[in-house]
Amino acid sequence: MLRCPVCVKSDMVVLELEEIEVDHCLSCGGVWLDAGELELLMGAADRAAARDKLRDTGVAAGSRKCPICGKTMEKAVSSSAEGEVTLDRCPAGHGIWFDDGELQAVLACGCGADGRVVALVRDMFRSRITTGKGE
Numbered sequence: 680m681l682r683c684p685v686c687v688k689s690d691m692v693v694l695e696l697e698e699i700e701v702d703h704c705l706s707c708g709g710v711w712l713d714a715g716e717l718e719l720l721m722g723a724a725d726r727a728a729a730r731d732k733l734r735d736t737g738v739a740a741g742s743r744k745c746p747i748c749g750k751t752m753e754k755a756v757s758s759s760a761e762g763e764v765t766l767d768r769c770p771a772g773h774g775i776w777f778d779d780g781e782l783q784a785v786l787a788c789g790c791g792a793d794g795r796v797v798a799l800v801r802d803m804f805r806s807r808i809t810t811g812k813g814e
């Protein structure tokens with residue numbers, strides 16, 4: 680069980696999404712994807728596109744630590760349906776942290792993820808999604 684990098688003391692729950700296990704914090708609504716899982720969610724044909732979406736800023740985030748190795752995560756920028764979002768990424772490549780709503784926004788930008796996956800993600804995290812944005 681991984682600890683939430685934001686709430687620190689909260690354990691995350693494992694949710695299964697298209698046979699991909701994602702870690703989700705019920706306290707803050709954030710989602711942790713292990714390395715490669717974003718590409719899997721976006722679809723195999725678009726792995727390169729998924730990788731290209733993320734731009735490293737090289738800026739250490741400060742307080743947020745990778746739930747796997749404990750290293751301070753770095754900021755990475757991704758395009759999304761709501762403009763650019765800033766994500767936290769483990770510098771050792773363990774995975775990416777999405778704050779509440781960011782995963783949905785990134786997947787919904789039309790850069791490769793098929794609509795079915797976007798709908799699944801929306802449904803899974805429905806309780807925390809604010810409506811009326813970007814649709």
Ligand SMILES: [Zn+2]
Nearest residue numbers: 683686704707
């Ligand atoms: Zn949390």
Ligand SMILES: [Zn+2]
Nearest residue numbers: 745748769773
């Ligand atoms: Zn790590």
